[in-house]
Amino acid sequence: MPSFSHFFNILTETKGVFLKAMLLTLELTAVSxxxxxxxxxxxxxxxxxxxxxxxxxxxxxVYLVRGTPLIVQIFILYFGISGIFLLPDFWAASIALALHNxxxxxxxxxxxxxxxxxxxxxAGRSLGMTKALTLRRIILPQAFRRALPPLGNQFIISLxxxxxxxxxxxxxxxxxxxxxxSNNFDEMTYLLIVAVYYLxxxxxxxxIVNRIELKLAVSDR
Amino acid sequence: MLWNKKILLFFSLIxxxxxxxxxxxxxxxxxxxxxxxNQFVFAASGEFKPFSYINDDLTxxxxxxxxxxxxxxxxxxxxxxxxxxxxxxVEGVKTGRADAAVASHxxxxxxxxxxxxxxxxxxxxxxxFTRPDSKIKTVKDLKGKEVAVAxxxxxxxxxxxxxxxxxxxxxxxxxxxxxxxxxxDAVITDFVxxxxxxxxxxxxxxxxxxxxxxxxxxxxxxxxxxLKRVNxxxxxxxxxxxxxxxxxxxxxxxxxxxxx
Amino acid sequence: xxxxxxxxKSFGDLHVLKNIDLTVYESDVVCLxxxxxxxxxxxxxxxxxxxxxxNGNIIIxxxxxxxxxxxxxxxxxxxxxxxxxxNLFPHKTVLExxxxxxxxxxxxxxxxAIFKAKQLLQKVDLEDKADVYPxxxxxxxxxxxxxxxxxxxxxxxxxFDEPTSALDPELVGEVLTTMKDLAEEGMTMVVVxxxxxxxxxxxxxxxxxxxxxxxxxxxxxxxxxxPKEERTREFLKATMLK
Numbered sequence: 001m002p003s004f005s006h007f008f009n010i011l012t013e014t015k016g017v018f019l020k021a022m023l024l025t026l027e028l029t030a031v032s033x034x035x036x037x038x039x040x041x042x043x044x045x046x047x048x049x050x051x052x053x054x055x056x057x058x059x060x061x062v063y064l065v066r067g068t069p070l071i072v073q074i075f076i077l078y079f080g081i082s083g084i085f086l087l088p089d090f091w092a093a094s095i096a097l098a099l100h101n102x103x104x105x106x107x108x109x110x111x112x113x114x115x116x117x118x119x120x121x122x123a124g125r126s127l128g129m130t131k132a133l134t135l136r137r138i139i140l141p142q143a144f145r146r147a148l149p150p151l152g153n154q155f156i157i158s159l160x161x162x163x164x165x166x167x168x169x170x171x172x173x174x175x176x177x178x179x180x181x182s183n184n185f186d187e188m189t190y191l192l193i194v195a196v197y198y199l200x201x202x203x204x205x206x207x208i209v210n211r212i213e214l215k216l217a218v219s220d221r
Numbered sequence: 222m223l224w225n226k227k228i229l230l231f232f233s234l235i236x237x238x239x240x241x242x243x244x245x246x247x248x249x250x251x252x253x254x255x256x257x258x259n260q261f262v263f264a265a266s267g268e269f270k271p272f273s274y275i276n277d278d279l280t281x282x283x284x285x286x287x288x289x290x291x292x293x294x295x296x297x298x299x300x301x302x303x304x305x306x307x308x309x310x311v312e313g314v315k316t317g318r319a320d321a322a323v324a325s326h327x328x329x330x331x332x333x334x335x336x337x338x339x340x341x342x343x344x345x346x347x348x349x350f351t352r353p354d355s356k357i358k359t360v361k362d363l364k365g366k367e368v369a370v371a372x373x374x375x376x377x378x379x380x381x382x383x384x385x386x387x388x389x390x391x392x393x394x395x396x397x398x399x400x401x402x403x404x405x406d407a408v409i410t411d412f413v414x415x416x417x418x419x420x421x422x423x424x425x426x427x428x429x430x431x432x433x434x435x436x437x438x439x440x441x442x443x444x445x446x447x448l449k450r451v452n453x454x455x456x457x458x459x460x461x462x463x464x465x466x467x468x469x470x471x472x473x474x475x476x477x478x479x480x481x
Numbered sequence: 482x483x484x485x486x487x488x489x490k491s492f493g494d495l496h497v498l499k500n501i502d503l504t505v506y507e508s509d510v511v512c513l514x515x516x517x518x519x520x521x522x523x524x525x526x527x528x529x530x531x532x533x534x535x536n537g538n539i540i541i542x543x544x545x546x547x548x549x550x551x552x553x554x555x556x557x558x559x560x561x562x563x564x565x566x567x568n569l570f571p572h573k574t575v576l577e578x579x580x581x582x583x584x585x586x587x588x589x590x591x592x593x594a595i596f597k598a599k600q601l602l603q604k605v606d607l608e609d610k611a612d613v614y615p616x617x618x619x620x621x622x623x624x625x626x627x628x629x630x631x632x633x634x635x636x637x638x639x640x641f642d643e644p645t646s647a648l649d650p651e652l653v654g655e656v657l658t659t660m661k662d663l664a665e666e667g668m669t670m671v672v673v674x675x676x677x678x679x680x681x682x683x684x685x686x687x688x689x690x691x692x693x694x695x696x697x698x699x700x701x702x703x704x705x706x707x708p709k710e711e712r713t714r715e716f717l718k719a720t721m722l723k
Contacts, residue, residue: 079402086403123568126529127582127634128558137585141572169369169388169399179389182308182373185315185335219572219614 010189011196014180021176022197028090028162028172032097033155039098040105045135047110058106065103071164073100078168093165101158108154112147113139145216152209156202173197246317253446255320261293261300263438264319266307268371268392271417271471272325275304284471288342289323291463292438295454306391308373311336314439321451322439325411327375337442339452341435342464343476347379348412349428350419352400357407359429366406369396376409379431397423413472433480482507482638482669483528488537490523497523499693501537505638510670512680512701515690515716521673524690525640528671529560558586561631565643567623569615569630575602576611579630587634594633601629605659621652625659632663639663641672677720681705689713 047058065073078092087095116139124134144151166175177194181187246254256262265273265285273283281302293300305313310322314336325345328338351357357366363383370376371393380387390396393410400408401423408415412430419425438455440448458464464477483505490498497520505511513521526532527539530546530553539546546556570578579601580594589597602608605625615623624644631639641660645653657679664670664683674680680687680701687704689697689712697704697713708714 079398089404117566117568119564119566119568120570122531123562123564123570124582125554126531126557126560126562126564127631128554128586129582130554133585137581138570145572167391169390171388175389178308179372179377182312183377185312185332187309187312216572219574219616 007189007192010186011193014190014193017176017180018173018193018197021171021173022201024170025159025162025172025201028094028097028165028170029155029159031094032101032158032162035094035098036101036105036154036158037151039102040109041140043102043106044109044113047106048113062103062106065100070096070100070161071167074164074168089165089168089170093162093168093170097158097161097165100161101154104154104157105151108147108150109143112143115146116142148209148213148216152206152213155205155209159201159205160198249446251446251450253450254444255298255447256317257301259299260320261289261296261298262303262320263289263293263300264303264305264310264313264322265289265324266310266392267304268307268394269325269411269414270394270421272411272414284343284467285323285325287467287470288438288458288464289321291458291467292323292451292454295457296450307371308391311373311439314441317441320440320444320447324439325436326439327434328437329375329378331378332439335442337440337445337448338437339440339448339455341437341479342455343436343468344433344478344480345411345413345436345476346430346433347376347409348415348430350397350400350408350410350415350425351406351428352403352424353426355406355426355428357428360431363407369399369405369408371396371410374410375434376411380409394418397425401425413476482509482542484538484540485524485527486538486540488524488527488539489535490520490527490532491535497693498527498534501693501695503688503695503698505669505671507669508667509686510664510672510684511686511688512684513671513673513688513690514675514677514680515696518692519690520693521690522642525642525671525673528638528640529557529562531562554586558634559637561634561636561639563624563627563631563639563641563644565646567615567620567627567647569623569627571615574612574614575607575618575626578615578626579633582630583633598629598633601632602626604632604662605629606655619652620648621655624648624656628656628659628663638669638671641670641674643673643675645674645676689716691716 043058043061046054049055074093074096077087077096078089081087120138120142121131121134124138125131162172163174165172166178169175173194177190178187181190246256247258248254249258265281267273267275267281271283272285273281276282281304286302289302290300303319305318307324310324311332313319314322326332326338328341349357349360349363357363360383365386366384367386367388368380368384369388369390370380372389372391374393377387377389388405390399393408393414396408397410397415397418399405409431412427415425415427419427438451440451459477465475468475468477485501485503488498488501489496501524513524515521523532527534530548533548541556570581573581576595576598579598580591583589583594583597584591599608599611602611605628607622607625607629610618610622615626618626644660645656648656653676657676660670660672660679661683672684684701686698686700688695689704691712697708697710699709704713705717708717
């Protein structure tokens with residue numbers, strides 16, 4: 001087991017390279033979250049559409065994505081389809097992550113939308129608003145408010161999932177840790193260091209989500 | 222309370238498991254140490270065809286594996302394969318997860334600080350591999366280009382002498398696969414590995430053979446008696462032609478003798 | 482102004498509205514009364530097409546509405562509704578609740594919408610609550626905001642679905658007062674209610690429903706003093722005893 005001073009030395013020495021990797025991890029996570037919300041929203045609306053065919057499409061997507069490991073999905077987008085089409089590594093990873101997130105987010109949003117009182121839709125419609133307008137202005141804002149805690153959770157999962165991009169040679173946090181670890185024959189120290197970075201990022205993310213929740217709670221149910 | 226007793230029992234069982242995992246190695250009559258006194262546990266990655274690769278039944282085969290088994294037999298021990306990802310093998314041997322590693326490790330000063338090497342069991346060298354249509358021929362052409370290598374390999378160091386755009390994968394085969402699929406500009410890996418991959422249909426072409434290297438078996442530094450025994454066995458296998466035989470089987474040529 | 486002919490509606494096997502005929506004239510205040518399950522709410526909701534009729538005609542301003550082809554949203558701009566459970570938008574302030582539809586649906590510009598909204602809030606006696614969120618209001622206040630919100634679209638007719646049934650007794654009065662004022666201004670209103678006192682005082686006509694049919698439909702005076710049907714008399718007897 002490495003000594004504490006050894007750990008601390010390496011931590012400060014490798015600050016530069018880890019911070020660069022952290023930036024990449026954040027980029028991957030951010031893109032996958034934003035795209036994931038868009039994808040999740042689309043499939044949540046499809047599922048709520050009451051049109052059988054659209055509901056089935058949504059079900060199929062969720063089943064496929066939740067039913068296969070994320071690493072398999074990343075590999076398919078990176079290695080698999082390179083016969084047809086060469087996706088740059090950043091996009092292979094972030095699209096796979098976004099699609100993966102999207103399935104879970106669609107379930108979260110679907111539940112949140114359904115939980116909004118039916119009377120809200122009726123009020124909107126009775127004022128002459130179309131269903132789409134009511135959805136956009138009245139229902140979705142309330143649904144998102146409700147969905148924030150489970151969404152925040154999904155964001156944290158997404159942050160950690162970004163570590164799988166290491167397997168397609170992206171220099172995010174986990175890859176840097178294992179590369180430096182094996183180059184220096186000291187895997188343990190570097191793994192502990194990267195764990196600290198992940199903890200920091202999760203704390204940051206949690207803080208941001210909490211602030212958003214507070215801000216939206218002004219209208220207070 | 223019954224619950225508390227059960228929890229205590231559960232955790233002590235887990236504790237016992239951890240203790241047994243940290244068991245001491247067994248000491249033999251001649252002073253050498255082994256994890257189990259009747260076995261020679263040797264590590265390989267299984268991701269470096271034709272030196273080590275995984276069969277359908279999940280056992281490993283390959284040149285390195287056969288050499289490991291021959292050595293075990295020569296020492297009168299039962300050979301036991303242990304699969305460890307290449308990047309973790311040196312540390313694995315150091316911390317006692319295996320008695321030794323027969324995993325195509327190039328002898329270099331950096332590794333020698335942490336582990337001991339036997340005499341070389343084969344001679345080879347890193348080579349540049351590219352896609353067939355590539356303009357890269359020699360190391361000079363690598364400047365500014367993206368090179369993929371295996372993590373923890375000497376090829377990563379080699380590559381860093383010529384370019385700073387380096388991508389790492391867990392295995393050389395994955396790196397070659399990515400290259401073949403259209404990613405990166407070149408891969409640096411053992412010339413035998415690349416040749417074998419090309420024969421299996423990867424769309425790659427061999428370029429400059431960068432240098433010569435010596436590959437040896439890795440042992441922990443604190444086990445000099447075992448090192449002596451393994452070296453003695455290796456010498457025997459050289460003399461009686463076993464090493465050459467295995468080499469001919471896999472490569473059609475003898476890479477176990479020092480080239481002129 | 483609104484005429485309903487032979488309207489039928491079922492929910493699955495349950496035949497909820499049976500051959501309803503009803504006419505509401507301009508400036509009329511019609512109260513639909515009856516016990517729960519009589520179909521009065523359903524009938525009300527058919528008037529703004531929140532429920533779809535199975536058959537029959539709904540004729541607005543002399544033109545029959547075909548729910549399949551006509552733009553129902555346009556029709557709903559002219560038919561305001563006030564719900565038993567208020568249905569205010571909780572994530573918007575009182576003012577934002579009121580200006581939402583005029584701005585988003587009719588494209589009224591913000592300043593104008595706010596001005597109108599403040600006028601309406603004055604009318605329902607809640608101008609000081611403009612920037613408050615609905616969760617901070619009492620039931621009676623919420624309902625008055627709901628009325629203002631519906632009025633913001635300048636409807637020709639206002640529908641009220643048991644507007645006071647969810648209110649504490651002491652808050653009922655303020656809402657009924659607002660509704661009475663509205664009636665006196667000449668608004669056409671159809672009100673589903675249990676408040677007999679309000680019906681007696683404010684309604685022009687009463688339609689008593691039972692089991693999906695309109696049992697008796699008469700002017701307020703006739704209904705309460707000279708009911709024609711036996712069932713009506715029984716109903717009145719039972720309610721008056723309270």
